[in-house]
Amino acid sequence: MxxxxxxxxxxxxxxxxxxxxxxxxxxxxxxxxxxxxxxxxxxxxxxxxxxxxxxxxxxxxxxxxxxxxxxxxxxxxxxxxxxxxxxxxxHVDAVEGIFVEDIKPGDEKSERIEKACKMLTEQGFKKDSGAFSAYLKLPSPTLDDNVADLERLKRELRKKYGINNPVCSLNVMKTIPAKLREGDFRVRGLILKDKYSCEVVGLDGFYTDGIYGICADIGTTTVAVNLVDLTTGEIIAFASSANLQIQYGGDVISRIIYSGEEEGLDRLKKSIVDGTINPLINKLILKNNVKRENIILCVFAGNTTMSHLFLGIDPANIRLEPYIPVFKECPELKAKDVGINVNPEAKVILLPNVASYVGGDIVSGILASGIWAQDENILFLDLGTNGEIVLGNRDYLLSCACSAGPAFEGGEISCGMRAAPGAIESIKIDRETFEPSINVLGDIKPKGICGSGLIDLIAEMFLSGIIDSKGKISREVSSDRIRYDEDLDVMEYVLVRDKDSYDGRDITINEIDIDNLLRAKAAVYSGLSVLLNSAGLTLRDVDKIIIAGGVGSNLHIRNAINIGLLPDVDESKYYYMGNSSLIGAYLCLLFQEARDKAKEISDSMTYIELSTFPFYMEEFIKACFIPHTDLNLFPGVVGLLEKNKRR
Ligand code: FES
CATH class of the missing domain: 3.10.20.30 (Beta-grasp domain)
Structure with missing residues (x-):
């Protein structure tokens, strides 16, 4: 050969x-x-x-x-x-940057987190992570008091903290003699306690302090991690980066297919743990001078496929009818079992899934949203890679997953990218000249367009007459930004010219991209229609709509309505929640009772398989137009179009 x-x-x-x-x-x-x-x-x-x-x-x-x-x-x-x-x-944007940010009191992210914590405490939840430092002064051994080191430690824990017979792993046991004698029998025990057991996960010098936790959202496109001080609950810093698995496909289906190839599962597991999560943790601890051994509790939330791949478990049956995952609720694990580079004895909690395509990230988001405690009917939309929708209140929770694909995180769009520095996040187009004005994330030239930018772009192109309701670019519009791509045999609009872009290439959107986006938005809108229908409700019965996910914090709700992605209801009903999965994971890190609540949510949520609804396809096709074939559903958009005509 x-x-x-x-x-x-x-x-x-x-x-x-x-x-x-x-x-x-x-x-x-x-x-x-x-x-x-x-x-x-x-x-x-x-x-x-x-x-x-x-x-x-x-x-x-x-x-x-x-x-x-x-x-x-x-x-x-x-x-x-x-x-x-x-x-x-x-140089690939996807891996180029780990984005690290300090979370300051009063900023948007910390306000959302505070709001979620307040909601839990109002519901009677007690802030208690179960992790603490036990400061122990042990009597030195003598011939009269010749109890073994481990028993001596346990005796003191019982005396001072009322802890009976804590678990202690072999690894920790091996460190006991040296740690006790190094500090003249003064030692700090790193303790994890819950209602079932108590474990000493590490020993440290008496005068050192600080115990930390990690909470993370494992998104299909983006992974976000918080480093948290478990004593104060303060988020020390936040870091995010692309999920390195995107080299094997942008959506969960292509990852599942790849996992079936030779070494595929192993590579996917390594990409998420060694290639993405561990580098994020490393960056956070180096920047903040935190000792790895002092991170003793981790909570992760991800969709069902990501949860499987995170553990290296074959997800193949998730995509085969009748769509059965290997697990819904994962037993508690240790960092060393998963390969997370923190204290090897740290507890790892993976939030429970609901079904094949509604996972722990949605459970986490619902926990953080507080829908489960409300009387009103609330719609929750997670717009990231794919779209998940939940409808409910304190009495019921219905969920479905729409195969929207990665378009809202810039995937499968020629100039799309995730919301990272260089992403065009908002766009306006002049109605007379068709010239765009853009906002770019970070202080650099534009590299591509993220979800919120793409939604703006479609809406602006539609309202300025550049595209029609089928998403076709008009040849009548006179602008040198509109041109024909001979190779692809499609029309395209040049948003940023090569001289103004980061890598010297035009940033364009063509009719194939627009078609992908219209399919993605139609998947969400039709999913939402079916979900409401199956609950016997209409949009008029919905009191509040929560938007979460990686679509970008700069999402213009009005433009999302204008393209028919979101329902045309009073904008005051909308609330943008950001990364709700990460907020929920944070709550589970700090509130033991929140972990029980997450399990309750996962058990009580009813999953609706959209493909089994005969009228789903019909709804989908109607929603593939801008905004929809039934304009009665979009009176606000009709009003805008009429206003445009009068100009
Ligand atoms: S991976 Fe080669 S074209 Fe998409």
């Missing part, structure tokens, strides 16, 4: 592979990150690499322009190795 050597620059990593191997697959094997939201199907055009030298073949794709081909640009997933090669990997 003929072998070839492939060198990846700038990291200078080389790998020997057999001739004919697929370049994307080879990069994955070599541990090289290449963005691949479509999972290697050749649809998204994001796996661009530059072939510096070497024989290869690439299948035809209309996604690369002639100029790019001339410059050696290839799509890795369509490229096959024919000889020794040198390949240059572009």
């Amino acid at each position: 003929e072998k070839c050597t492939v060198v990846f620059n700038p990291v200078k990593k080389s790998i020997i592979v057999k001739k004919g191997a697929n370049l994307l697959e080879v990069a994955r094997k070599a541990g090289i990150f290449i963005d691949a939201p479509c999972g290697g199907k050749g649809n998204c055009g994001k796996c661009r690499v530059k072939v510096v030298s070497g024989e290869h073949q690439m299948e035809f794709t209309p996604l690369l322009k002639e100029e790019e081909l001339k410059n050696g640009i290839r799509l890795a997933c369509l490229t096959f190795i024919e000889g020794d090669m040198v390949v240059e990997i572009p």
Whole structure:
């Protein structure tokens, strides 16, 4: 069998592979990150690499322009190795940055968290994480008091803290003699206690202090982590980054498919734990001078597929009828079982799922939203990668998952990106000149468009007459920003010209992107219609609508209504909650009773499988138009269009 050597620059990593191997697959094997939201199907055009030298073949794709081909640009997933090669990997936004932020009192994030804590305390929940430092002064052993070290420690814990027979792992036991004698029998025990048991998870010097926890939202696209002081409840800092699994596909389905490939499951598990979560934790503890051993409690929330992949459990049956996950509620684990780089004995809690496509992140969000304590009918929409919807109040909770795909986090959109520095987060288009004005996250040139920007863009293009209700770009509009892409045979609108963008390429949106976005918004709106219908309710019965998820905090509700993503109801009914899953995980970190509540929510929530509703498809097709085929549902949008006509 003929072998070839492939060198990846700038990291200078080389790998020997057999001739004919697929370049994307080879990069994955070599541990090289290449963005691949479509999972290697050749649809998204994001796996661009530059072939510096070497024989290869690439299948035809209309996604690369002639100029790019001339410059050696290839799509890795369509490229096959024919000889020794040198390949240059572009700087990829997805892995480029871990975004770290201090949470200050009074800012938006901390206000949302405070509000959720207040809601829990008003419901009678007691703030008690179960983690504490036990400061112990043990009598030194003598010939008369020759009790063994472990028993001596336990005796003092019983005397001072009323703790009977705490558990102590072999690893901790091994440290006891040295730790006791180092501090002249003064020691700090790191204790985790709940209603069933108590464990000594570490020993430390008497005068050191600080015990910490981690709470995290494991999103399909983005992972967000808080480092929390467990004594005060203060969030020391927040960090987020892309989920490194996006190199294996942008949505849960492509990840499940990839997990079935050789080494697929192992690579997915490593990407999320070693490639994403541990680097985020490292960054947080280094920046804040926190000792890893002092992090003794972790709470994670993720959708059902992410929960499986986080534990390295095969998710295959989630996507096969009748859609059965391996587990709904995961037993408590230790950090060392999962590979989380904190105190190895730290307790790891993974919030319970509801069903195949409604997971612990939604349970966590519902916990934080407080819907379960309200009399009003509340709609909760999580707009991230895919969309999950919950309808309910203190008496019932109904949920469904819409296959919206990753469009609202910028996935499968040619110039889409997640809400990170360089993302265009809001857009306006002049009705006369069709010139856009944009807002970019961070102090850099624009790199792409995130969810809130995409929603603005579709709404603005529609209201200014650039696109019609089917999302087709008009050839009548006179602007040099509107042009025909011969290779793809579609019209496109240039939002940012090459000279003004971060990487010197035009930032555009074409009719294929618009179609993807319309399908995504239709999936959400039709899901919402079916959910209301199955509860025997109409929009008039809904008192409040909570929006959560990774769509971006700059979401303009009015524009989301204008494109028919959200219902056309009084805007004062809407409330944007941000990352509700992370807030819920924080609550579970600090309130033991919140963990029980999460379990109760997971058990009581009814999951509705949309595909079993005969009229779901009909609703979906109607919602694929802007805003909808039934304009009576969108009186506000009709009003805006009429106002435009009168101009
Ligand atoms: S086009 Fe190659 S991964 Fe999407």
